[in-house]
Amino acid sequence: MAILEGVVERITFHSPDDLYTVLRVDSDQCEELATVVGCFPAPRPGEELRFYGEWVHHPTYGRQFRAEAVEHLPPRTEEGLERYLGSGLIKGVGPATARSLVQHFGSSVLEVIEREPERLLEVPGIGKEKARRIAEAVAAQGRMREAMVFLQSHGLGPRQALRIYRAYGAETVQRVREDPYALAEEVFGIGFQTADRIARSLGVAETAPGRLRAGLLYLLRRAAEDGHVFLPAGQLLTEAARSLQVPYEAVEEALAGLEEERLVVRRRSRTGPPEEEPVYLAALYAAEQGVARRLLALVRAQLPPLPVNLEAVLRRFAAETGLSLSERQREAVACAARSGVFILTGGPGTGKTTVLRAIIYALEAAGLKVALASPTGRAAKRMAEAAGREASTVHRLLEYTPLEGGGGAFQRDEDNPLEAQAVIVDEASMLDLPLTYHLLRALR
Numbered sequence: 001m002a003i004l005e006g007v008v009e010r011i012t013f014h015s016p017d018d019l020y021t022v023l024r025v026d027s028d029q030c031e032e033l034a035t036v037v038g039c040f041p042a043p044r045p046g047e048e049l050r051f052y053g054e055w056v057h058h059p060t061y062g063r064q065f066r067a068e069a070v071e072h073l074p075p076r077t078e079e080g081l082e083r084y085l086g087s088g089l090i091k092g093v094g095p096a097t098a099r100s101l102v103q104h105f106g107s108s109v110l111e112v113i114e115r116e117p118e119r120l121l122e123v124p125g126i127g128k129e130k131a132r133r134i135a136e137a138v139a140a141q142g143r144m145r146e147a148m149v150f151l152q153s154h155g156l157g158p159r160q161a162l163r164i165y166r167a168y169g170a171e172t173v174q175r176v177r178e179d180p181y182a183l184a185e186e187v188f189g190i191g192f193q194t195a196d197r198i199a200r201s202l203g204v205a206e207t208a209p210g211r212l213r214a215g216l217l218y219l220l221r222r223a224a225e226d227g228h229v230f231l232p233a234g235q236l237l238t239e240a241a242r243s244l245q246v247p248y249e250a251v252e253e254a255l256a257g258l259e260e261e262r263l264v265v266r267r268r269s270r271t272g273p274p275e276e277e278p279v280y281l282a283a284l285y286a287a288e289q290g291v292a293r294r295l296l297a298l299v300r301a302q303l304p305p306l307p308v309n310l311e312a313v314l315r316r317f318a319a320e321t322g323l324s325l326s327e328r329q330r331e332a333v334a335c336a337a338r339s340g341v342f343i344l345t346g347g348p349g350t351g352k353t354t355v356l357r358a359i360i361y362a363l364e365a366a367g368l369k370v371a372l373a374s375p376t377g378r379a380a381k382r383m384a385e386a387a388g389r390e391a392s393t394v395h396r397l398l399e400y401t402p403l404e405g406g407g408g409a410f411q412r413d414e415d416n417p418l419e420a421q422a423v424i425v426d427e428a429s430m431l432d433l434p435l436t437y438h439l440l441r442a443l444r
C-alpha cells in the first residue's frame with residue numbers, strides 16, 4: 001500500500017452515516033494540496049494523519065488518494081497544535097484560547113493537557129471548569145483514536161469500528177479484549193463471523209468456551225433467519241463441530257452450558273433418539289409456547305352471539321354493494337362471527353375479498369370496532385383498497401418504536417391491549433413467529 005502523510009487543511013465533505021470523507025491535505029510528498037477520500041471519522045483541520053491506500057484518477061476530480069486505513073499522528077509543530085486545538089474539537093476553545101495555550105506550553109501542550117491538566121490554570125482566562133472540559137475533550141479524542149486503531153488493526157473496516165465504539169465508548173478496547181464474542185450479541189450489525197475473526201486475531205483458542213457458545217447461538221440464529229424455529233440436536237452439534245473445526249464432544253458440552261444459562265431450550269424426549277430432540281433459542285421457544293397458549297384460549301373462548309340478525313345484515317350488505325354471497329360464503333361469515341379464531345383461505349378468484357368485506361360489514365353492524373392489518377405496507381394498501389377501510393401494517397397497529405442501536409419495542413401488549421374487538425390480518429402466512437406472538441399478546 002502507498003503511504004501519504006500530511007496535515008488536514010480542510011474537510012470538503014463528511015457523512016456521519018457511512019463516514020465517507022473528502023479531505024484536502026498539505027503533504028511534503030505533494031507540490032499541491034492532496035485530495036484524500038475514504039471512510040473514517042472526520043478529523044479536524046490541523047490534525048496530522050498517515051493514510052494507507054493508493055493513488056487513483058477520478059474522471060471528474062482528477063488525482064486522489066483513496067485511503068483504506070488512517071493513523072492519527074500528534075501535531076508536531078506549534079502551528080499545527082494551534083490549528084488542532086482551535087478547530088472546534090473542544091467546545092468553548094476557539095483560535096484565541098488555542099493560541100494562548102500553545103504560546104504558554106509550546107509543543108508540549110498536549111502532554112500537559114493529558115498528564116497535568118491542573119497546569120491549564122496557569123493560562124490567563126482559563127478557569128477550573130474550562131480546564132476540565134479541555135482535558136476531557138482531548139482525552140476522549142485520544143480514546144477514540146486508540147479504539148479505532150485497535151479495531152482496524154484486527155481487520156475491521158472503519159464503519160464497523162465506529163459502530164463498536166458508539167456501543168462501548170471509552171471501554172471499547174477493554175471490552176473487546178475481555179469478550180470479543182459479546183460483539184455478536186451486543187452490537188447491532190456485528191455478527192459471529194466478524195467477532196470470531198477478531199477473537200482469533202487476539203489469540204482466542206479454537207475450543208474456548210466463549211467461542212463454542214457463540215458459534216452454537218450463531219447457527220440457531222442463522223436457522224431462524226431461514227425460517228426454522230429449532231434445529232434437531234444432532235444436526236446442530238454436527239454442523240457446529242464442522243464449522244468451528246472442533247471435536248463433537250466440545251460443542252456438546254457447550255450446548256449443555258447454554259441450557260443451564262437458559263439461553264437455549266432443548267426439549268427432551270423419553271422415547272425418541274437424543275439427536276432428534278429440538279433445540280430452540282429461548283426467545284423463539286417462548287414465542288412458540290405463547291402463540292399456542294393464546295390461540296387455544298381464543299379458540300376455546302365462549303363468545304356471545306352478535307346482537308344482530310346475521311341473515312338480515314347480509315341481505316342489506318348485498319343490497320348496498322351489489323354483491324350476493326353463495327351459501328358457502330354465508331357460512332364463512334357466520335363462522336367468523338362466532339369464532340375466536342377464524343382462517344379464510346383459497347386460491348385467486350374464489351371470493352375471499354367478498355367474504356372479507358361481508359365479515360367487516362357484519363362485525364361493524366354489530367357495533368364492534370374492527371382493525372385491519374397486514375405484514376407489509378404494500379399488502380396493507382391492497383387490503384385497504386379491497387375492504388374500503390383503513391388498514392395498516394402489523395408493526396404500526398402494535399405501535400412499534402425503533403430503538404437506537406437496532407431493534408425496537410411494541411407499545412401494545414397485555415398491559416396496553418388493542419382497543420379493537422376484532423382484528424383481521426390479510427396475508428397472514430407472511431407473519432413470522434415473533435410477530436404473531438406480539439400480535440396475540442396485544443389482543444384483549
